Amino acid sequence: MSKLSRLQSQATPWLLLLPAAVLLATFTHIPAVTTFINSFYTTPRGARPARFVGVEQYQSMLADPVFLAALKNNAIYALGTVPLAIGLSLLMAIIVNSSIRGRALLRMSFFLPTVLPMIAVANIWLFFYTPGYGLFDQILANFGFSSTNWLGSPNTALPSLMLLGIWKEAGFFMIFYLAALQQISPSLAEAAALEGASRWYYFRRIVFPLLMPTTLFVLVNALINSFRLIDHVIVMTRGGPDNASTLLLYYIYNTAFRFWDTAYASALTMVLLAALAAFSFIQFGILDRKVHYK
Amino acid sequence: MSGIEVADLCKRWGAVAAVDNVNFEVKPGTLTVLLGPSGCGKSTTLRLIAGLDSASAGAIRIGGRDVTHAPPAQRGISMVFQSYALFPHLTVEENIIFGLRVRRVSVDERNRRLKKASELLGLGALLQRKPSQLSGGQQQRVALGRAIVAEAPVCLMDEPLSNLDAQLRHDMRKEIRSIQQRLGMTMVYVTHDQIEAMSIADQVVLMRGGVVEQKAMPPELYSRPATTFAARFIGTPPMNLVALSNGTGGAVVRGTDGPPLIEGPGDGLLLGLRPEELRVGASGTLAAEILAVEYHGADSILECRVGDQTLMVRVDGVLRNQIGEKVWLSWADGAAHVFDEKSSRRVDHRPIALGARSEDNRVLHSVS
Known part of the structure; x- marks a missing residue:
């Protein structure tokens, strides 16, 4: 009797955890482990089953020009968008945190890109970038520039995507900065002003350090987002021209679901995951010690 | 040493006058308490003297100089805030010398003043701590230290003790008074606590609804209240x-x-x-x-x-x-x-x- 009740009391928590555990395992843990295992095999095709090949998939990456192009593009994309998006979001947060007229309207318009569906946003920007009569060309025509095929030429395709990325991300990060700014007591600014600190000095020595936890959080998220980007690429450039705007996830998507080379896609995914994990560890490891948490 | 003169000072927010024609004078080296119930305009008056809010009318003179429109840093004042306004990411030491760094005071001078203030306040052992690692009373001392090292002739205090428990409040109020007298500071001190006011003030300015009800030395305020409000508040x-x-x-x-x-x-x-x-x-x-x-x-x-x-x-x-x-x-x-x-x-x-x-x-x- 007592044995049974003890068994019951031990089983109850596990039963309660079961639904969530099943969902997580089915859609997250098992696929992740399977992907890891698959990356050491060949892709099964028809009658030919998968065959263990060790790290061959990983080796072939090094000789894959498209992978290397995607890696380079993604690095450029990250380096270009992350600092700019963070800087812009901080600037916007400071603007909408000050007591200016039309503050609510500004907040809304800065945050709007985050609320809009990615595909819809990309389609709007597709129109902005249209050669000849798109928004950018119409504006630039006033200054005597000829029409540019923004998304169609290898030099401008990736920067065009980056611009959209910055616009989209900055509004989202602004919310975090805004929340953090509002946590800072206004009496700190007054105390600094009494001591004769300029606004820039106050920002540099007080506000910026106090925002560091937010900056770190935003930085990690921005970097992960930049490596997870795919919807804009699909709608606007499809990686082209000549892979000039191919990003890692888009390449993985193509490899897996258009070329059906699932084993190679698995290996690519593992590389992406490893890179993101490494970034996060480095960021938290190095910066965390310098960050003041309340 | 410089005294403070407040002449016909007004502060209006729209139609509401938070401070209405306030006049008083603080003699050099003395302590004046602005006393009154909450919402009486005493804190606003202090913020006007500090330059954190701008006056709608009237004049403020510190040390004979008209500072009504001067920025806070150029008024020769230091201030202790009700919330202490310590910078949470800086150590006690950095908090205390923050203003000296801003004003580019030499390292030797900075160290001398820091040493003097930390001895005066018994902060020596706490200099490398962060504010969050301090008790309320210790935080209060750090805020006081920051005001002391500025060596400004005038020190403003906005309900500095209201966040402390009763025993600590009693000790700190004696300490503030003794520091003020020892350093010869001219001090304006805001409180709603009549006992605090009576026990430390050279002069009490009793306010209600933005106007001065009575300004007098504590014994006179008690023995000859000018209005029924003054009579019942003290x-x-x-x-x-x-x-x-x-x-x-x-x-x-x-x-x-x-x-x-x-x-x-x-x-x-x-x-x-x-x-x-x-x-x-x-x-x-x-x-x-x-x-x-x-x-x-x-x-x-x-x-x-x-x-x-x-x-x-x-x-x-x-x-x-x-x-x-x-x-x-x-x-x-x-x-x-x-x-x-x-x-x-x-x-x-x-x-x-x-x-x-x-x-x-x-x-x-x-x-x-």
Whole structure:
């Protein structure tokens, strides 16, 4: 009797955890482990089953020009968008945190890109970038520039995507900065002003350090987002021209679901995951010690 | 050393005047307390002196120089905030010397002032801690240290002790007063606590609704309150204000038939008597009935009815009188204050010599 009740009391928590555990395992843990295992095999095709090949998939990456192009593009994309998006979001947060007229309207318009569906946003920007009569060309025509095929030429395709990325991300990060700014007591600014600190000095020595936890959080998220980007690429450039705007996830998507080379896609995914994990560890490891948490 | 002059100072938010024509002067090296209930404009006045808000009208002079429109940093002031306003990510040391860094004071001078302030405040062991690792009292000291190292001639304090517990508040208030006197600072100190104000001030500026009710030295504020508000704000329990009415031979307490207490008519006048100056006895001036007794330890507060009014009386120790008992109240010559009911201002009066009465000793018998 007592044995049974003890068994019951031990089983109850596990039963309660079961639904969530099943969902997580089915859609997250098992696929992740399977992907890891698959990356050491060949892709099964028809009658030919998968065959263990060790790290061959990983080796072939090094000789894959498209992978290397995607890696380079993604690095450029990250380096270009992350600092700019963070800087812009901080600037916007400071603007909408000050007591200016039309503050609510500004907040809304800065945050709007985050609320809009990615595909819809990309389609709007597709129109902005249209050669000849798109928004950018119409504006630039006033200054005597000829029409540019923004998304169609290898030099401008990736920067065009980056611009959209910055616009989209900055509004989202602004919310975090805004929340953090509002946590800072206004009496700190007054105390600094009494001591004769300029606004820039106050920002540099007080506000910026106090925002560091937010900056770190935003930085990690921005970097992960930049490596997870795919919807804009699909709608606007499809990686082209000549892979000039191919990003890692888009390449993985193509490899897996258009070329059906699932084993190679698995290996690519593992590389992406490893890179993101490494970034996060480095960021938290190095910066965390310098960050003041309340 | 520099004094402060505040002349016709006004601060309006739209139609509301938070500070309305305030005038006072702080002599060099003295401590003035701005006292009043919350919302009386005392903090706003301090913020105007600091330059954190801009005045709608009037002038502020510090050390003879007009600083009404000067930015805070150029007024020669330091300030301690109610919330302390310590920078949470900086150590105690960095917090204290923050202003010196901003002003590019030399390292030697910085260290000298830091050493002096940390010795004065006993912060030596805490210099490398962050504010979050300090108790409320220690944080208060750091805020004080920051004000001290500025070596500004004027120090402003905005309810500096309101976040501390009672015992600490008592200790810190003595400490602030002694530092102010030792360093010869000119200090303006905002509080809503009358005991704090009375115990440390050279001058008290009592405010209500944005206007100055009375400015005086603490003893005068207590002994000669200028208005009924001043009379009731200072002292615990507050001064009794009883309505007078015309009687034969002078003004009598309304609802009684005598004796006359002051010369002339009594209608529209209030008689002010401090609970601690009233005595209860078997004989006296006013016949009263005890309504309630509240025991406080060192003393007790009696609630008595005289005529149609209620008075508080403070008596030492435990009172043996019973509720419902008839007693006599008396007070010393000069203990009574008279106010005009309409204007609430103090009016001069001539008291009638008070003879003790005891109405054929009926009361005495019932006590013993």
